[in-house]
Amino acid sequence: MDFLKSAIGSAIAKGGGLPFSLGEKVDFGDSIWALHNGTKRDDGSACSVFVFNIDTHRSRLPLAKNAMHKSRTLRHPGVIKVLDTIENEHTLYIITERVAPLSWPVKRRSLNEETAKWGLHTVANTLKFVNNDAQSVHGAVRASSVFISESGEWKLGGFDILSSMKEEDAIIYTYGSVVPDSGRYTPPEVVKGGWDTIKRNPLTAVDSYGLAILIFEVFNGNFSGGDQVGRTTNIPPSMQQSYKRLCTANPKLRLSAGHFVEQGKKHGGFFQTPLIRMTEDIDSLGLKSDAEREQFINELDDLPEEFPEAFFKMKVLPELLKSVEFGGGGPKVLSATLKIGVKLSPDEFNAKMTPVIVRLFGNPDRALRVCLLDNLPLMIDSLPQKVVNDKIFPQMTSGFTDVAPVVREQTVKAIIPIITKLNDRITNGELLKFLARTANDEQPGIRTNTTICLGRIAKNLGQSTRSKVLIAAFTRSIRDPFEHARAAGLLALAATIDLFTEDDCAGKILPAICPSLLDKEKLIRDQANKTFDVYVKRIRKSAATMPDTVIPLHARAEPPSRPGPQAETPGDHSWAGWAISSFTNKIATTSGPIEPTNSGKPTDPETVRPASAPRPTQSSPPVELHKQALRPTAQPLNRSHSDRPPGAYHDESEEEEDDVFDAWGAMDDDETETDPFTDAVESQQISSPALSSRKAPQKPYDDGDELDFAGWLAAKSQTKGNKPLPKGLTKAKSTNTVTTRSTATTAKPRTVVVPKKIDTKPKEEVDDDWGDAWD
CATH class of the missing domain: 1.25.40 (Serine Threonine Protein Phosphatase 5, Tetratricopeptide repeat)
Known part of the structure; x- marks a missing residue:
């Protein structure tokens, strides 16, 4: 039976069956207790465990039992909170909240003055409670008896000889000198007359002396003996007088802990x-x-x-x-x-x-x-990201439409820090829709901040939405009537240049920046020039890497025998000679009949006659045919689907834009002016009776990229009353045939017969107003 008890006691002593698990040992100076960090088994919370080994320190067992009893019964915010106590034949355990010894920062002298005063204020209030309310004497106030909780508060412990003065056989009278290292901390009256002198002196005298030693340790880091008591080294000046009264040699004149607190709480006191x-x-x-x-x-x-x-x-x-x-x-x-x-x-x-x-x-x-x-x-x-996406952002969205402008503005600003937590669905969907609303807000500051926000979060947007949304938003911003919004748009374009392709830079962004170069505000002009230079530099750098041509070698035209036209000074008229010589060279090489263009049907073979055949009796149809054939026709701007090149494939799915893009709109959605050039061409097509009844040819007398001066001069001569062409420009043959392209891409070339015009006027009469043909 004794063996069984010994085995159970040994297992318990090693931690088996205890409601906590012991961790590493914590050194906190001379004491009858060993301090360990522990963990409670029921909830895993941290705790501290004070362990007393009975077999090793049996002579001090009454001190350990007194500390265990007083810890359970003494309750105060400034006292270590006891969670449980366990006692067996070999060990005593006091389980408390997790604490750390005050002696650690004291020895390192790592406490600042404000924190030291705050801690001393707590300890003094606790001693006031022990002395006045509990009518007890602590008897061992020192740095090793004070601990720091997880909340940073100073807690009083070390209740080995804590005694109530109402008890006749108080433990302090018998075991006061058994406390480790008691010789350094014992008051002088106790050294002379023993612990019984407590009965003849004020109850607070012993603890006041211990509080004075604690103050010296806190500000100096170490206390070696009684000769240091009363020294004011490193002690705050405002506290020195009260500190001296705590450790005066006469116990009856010592300042109690309660009075010490009152002195410090006065106006301008050290505890204020x-x-x-x-x-x-x-x-x-x-x-x-x-x-x-x-x-x-x-x-x-x-x-x-x-x-x-x-x-x-x-x-x-x-x-x-x-x-x-x-x-x-x-x-x-x-x-x-x-x-x-x-x-x-x-x-x-x-x-x-x-x-x-x-x-x-x-x-x-x-x-x-x-x-x-x-x-x-x-x-x-x-x-956590899930909390932001599921709970916080849905609540934030109401701020985009709030009636208070300050809420809308702060909501826009808050997108920048929160963007890294949002998923792709929210970033490229809901968020862009809300920002599209604030980009058109009635408050100019909100519009400006929306542009800044888009510039800051541009890299977080998806590649499929980034270019369309940013170009639409920034180009709209640089047309904003608010100058700071325009400046923000230009700055955002400069900051996000790496996100756009070269085609977008040249075709969409640069044309939008150009009007800002002549903005009424110098701030905008300066920023527009900077942004413009950045984009031009990138475009030039990209263009330098492009090939000279993409036309295959077998499809290239023969090189000209002489150099082409060059840019000349305004006074040089050599370009006109180049145009006429080119046109006359073309006339010399043309051959074949000319197809009439007054109808879309092929020419009847019977209408074609040789040059020697007599002229038909009805002359008006050929004249009208001649005018129709030589009249230059403008190329219609709007082509039907049949006129489009076969390579231009149109996918109907491209017309179904996402709601996000519809919210932002196109780059030029604010411009409602009609193109005057388009209106002029459309009015000409409607007013011409000849064109209204048939489909206009695509390019009559088309000669590549060169102008058809022959057809134009011939038509002009008809409108001038059939005046002959200027000398040197008359047709050499009776009939010239010019091949033209049909309006339909699949039609074959058609020919038109040009009737020979006989000059019946005398040769000596020369019309000197030939220049009218250029009018």
Whole structure:
């Protein structure tokens, strides 16, 4: 039976069957306890475990049992929170909240003055409770008895000899000297008269002396002995006088911990710090008025960065979230909440902040919505992508159509930080539709910010929608009446040049930029020149890599015998001679009958006669035929489907544009003016009776790219009363035949007979007004 008990005790001592698992050991100085980091088995939360080995320290067992009992019964915010205690034959366990020894930062001297005052204020208040309310004496106040919780707060522990003065056999009287390293920290009156002198002196005297030693350790890092007590080295000047009164040699004159707090809380006292004031007000934040709440937030914003972040995460943040969601804290409290929330780890943020943020986006308060949108860059990295797409963005969309301009504008601005979290369906669908609305907003600032937003998110758009949407949006923006919107459009085009093809740059973007070169505002002109230069430079660079021609070698024409026309100075008229000589060369080589064009039918063979045959008696039809054949006809601009080249294939599916593109419109959808050139051609076609009854030939007397001067001069001579052509331009043969192309692409060449004109006037009479034919 003894063997079984020993085995069970040994297993329990090693951690078997305990509600926690022991982790690494934490060193915190001389103590009867060993401190371990632990984890609770039921929920996996972190904890600390104080372990006392009975077999090793049996002589100090009464101290361990006293600490276990006092820890369970003493409840105060400044005391370590005890979760459980376990006792067996070999070991005592005290399971507490996760804490770390204060001696670590004290030895490293890593505590700043504000944090040190805040911690000392907590310890002094706790000692005030122990002395005044619990009527007890701690007896071992020092740095090794103070711990730092996960929230950064200082917690009082080390209750080995904590005793109530109402007890006749208090443990402090018997075991006060058994505490490790008690010789350095014992008050001088106890050194002289023993622990029984506590009964003859004020109850607070021993702990006041220990508080003075703690102050010295916090600001100096180490305490070697009684000769250092009372020194003011590194202690803040405002605290030095009260500190000296804590450690005076006469116990009856010592300042109690309660009075020390009162001295520090006076106007301008050493405990009048923003951090201490915030700590006292945070618990009652939900009960404060709007003015008091605003004052609290102002103090919170004024806090420097070196204050303990853990305290804000564990204590301040939960209270702020309650105030925002249920206490009507408003945007200012929300802003302070988000500044603290961004310091959380991703897991902590998702657990504490994400659910609240999602609920706040559904709040109809516009002030809260604007505050959320303003602070979105701070928290977007911590928000999961699924939450953004499924919960936050659907709530944001109402801001695009809100009646308040500030909400619409902030919603547009918020797209830039959130774009990386949106999926492709939302980015290239819903988002572009909403931005198309704000691009036409009545507020010029919203239109400008929409253009800037599109420029910033251009790389996130899909390749199938990027070019169409951006070109339509930016070219429309540079026609905006608001000068800053035009400037934004030009800047956006310059910033996104790499996203467009060379064809788009030359055919769509550059023509849209050109009007801005003569904008009434110098700001726009300067930016237009910069953007124009960027695009021209890219186009020239691309053109330098293109081949000289794409015509195959076997399809190229014979090289001319002499150089072609060159650009000349305005005073040089050699181009006219080139045109006439080319035309006369063409006339000399033409042959074959000319086909009449007054009808679309082929010429009757009976109408064709040789040059020696007599002229028909009816002369009006040939004259009319001659006029119809020589009249130049304008090429119609609008061709039917039968006139289109066979290679131009038209896919009807291309006409079904996506709703996104319909929302943005075409690049020139704002221009409603009619092309005057098109109107002139259409009116000429309608007014001509000869053209209205038949289909016009495509290019009568077409000679490639050269002008048909012969046909034009002949027609002109008919309109001048049948005047002869100028000398040197008369036809040499009685009948010339010119081959023309038919209007239909599949028709064969047709010929027209040109009647010979006999000059019956005397040769000596020369018409000297031949130049009228050029009119």
